[in-house]
Amino acid sequence: MNPELMPDNPYLLLTPGPLSTTKTVKSAMFRDWCTWDDEYNAIVQQIRQRLVELAGGAGNYTAVLMQGSGTFCVEATITTAVSDAGKLLVLATGAYGRRIADIARRCGINHAVQDNGELAPPDPDRLKASLKTDPTITHVAVVHCETTTGMLNPVEAIGSIVKAHGRHFIVDAMSSFGGIPLDVEKVGVDYLVSSANKCVQGVPGFGFVIAKEAVLERTQGQARSLSLDLYDQWRTMEAHHGKWRFTSPTHVVRAFSQALIELEAEGGVAARYSRYCGNHRILVEGMQRLGFHPLLPAELQSPIITAFLSPSHNAWHFNQFYDALKAKGFVIYPGKVTDHDTFRIGNIGDIHAEDMCMLIDAVGDAWPSTIVFSRRDR
Known part of the structure; x- marks a missing residue:
């Protein structure tokens, strides 16, 4: 279908995602794809490469695509990255930070929460004190843009503290990646999580994790779920040139590829x-x-x-x-x-x-x- 012949939406979505997309992104979903096809898997590989480039992680990072909503990817990251011997510190400033803690609780992951309320960013002195006094903490997680309120948390400052204390840094950039400049290498991010239907301006159906490859490589066997095993998903995509372990959302992937093209065209x-x-x-x-x-x-x-x-x-x-x-x-x-x-x-x-x-x-x-x-x- 010619995008110009598509009907207009009756309204604009002024939400943090799903959001209003272009006709050309929507029209990309009119073609059917086979998950085993080399042409389709080449699109997946191009997406993975482009995501790493957008994050400023070329050379040291890799991208893993995961079926489901952004929360699926957050859970895949938390339940794969933090080992049974590890401990997660969650810096919560709203509902989505607390959701990370809820994932850890439900999955039996040792964790602690610094909840500074919904109207203030994380306290850097409190973070420093926790990392100094609790050597069992191995990972720190924070939401970049907390859509409960619209707060933008200072991930650069948090990342410098986390790295200075030798811990791993997980950033939920669900509502910011692609719309707010962020360099994972400079910030010291080990895992950045986002979704197709946010600032890249694709449609819902999958999320992605941009991970430091040397860190992800050490997580084999740690996942607490079969379908949300981030390591196994990554190894399959690497070994089979873009193949997903289980059925991938082919139409959504193609729409996301078009959305990336339009992001680049915008500047x-x-x-x-x-x-x-x-x-x-x-x-x-x-x-x-x-x-x-x-x-x-x-x-x-x-x-x-x-x-x-x-x-x-x-x-x-x-x-x-x-x-x-x-x-x-x-x-x-x-x-x-x-x-x-x-x-x-x-x-x-x-x-x-x-x-x-x-x-x-x-x-x-x-x-x-x-x-x-x-x-x-x-």
Whole structure:
């Protein structure tokens, strides 16, 4: 099908993924592929190579693709990387950091959690103290962009501490990879985890792990699951030139290959980051004009997704607001913060400045009482 003949979506997804994709990415899924075919496996190999290059890991890193959502890849990483003799320290700043800890708990992995709350980044002094006083800690994990709030955690500073103490560093870059510049070599990342349907702007169906090859090589036999064995998945892809151990999501893989081509055509990660930052600026400035306030201070905020405080006026009902915006062509996210009533708006995917300007107009129409009530009620 000609992409220009495809029907338009009735709305834009202003979410952290799945997100709005281009017609050309969607049209790539119209062809069927065989998982054993050399042409298809060559596409897989090209994807793996390109991911390593995007991460700044050429020469020392490898990429492993894994069926399922991003959480599948996080679980594959945690349950393969941390041995029975190891211990994981989780730096939690929201629901997705806590999910890493929950994976460790359910799988019987020795772990500890430093939970600094949802409104503050990890405490570097507390991290240093833990690594200094607890020699059993072998791995440290953190979420780069915590989409509970939109917080961007300082992985560069955390990585320097982890490396200075000789531990392994796991970064959940689910909602940041491909949209925020990050060099795994410079940061000292041993495992970076992300998903096809985030900033690379593919569709859901698989995730990937960009791992330091020398570290991954030492994990043979450590996995606590057959299907989520990251080492075995890697060895199969290496030995069979892109072959997956079990049935791969062929259509999604082909769409992701097209998404990588479009990322490069846009100008790479730096250009996409610039677009996302522009989208975010229009969003925040426009919402503030209408009386909405971001949950986080600007210095902690990522350009990926923003949590806004809900109006305190009794006329406010999120579901009504959601439905009104959806009717105007925009789908947003409910809040996920424990102690504050919030909602979230993302600006990644095939979203541009003109889309954000139209969103602000739609918000003004959907909640006109914001301007009247916001100052008095807060």
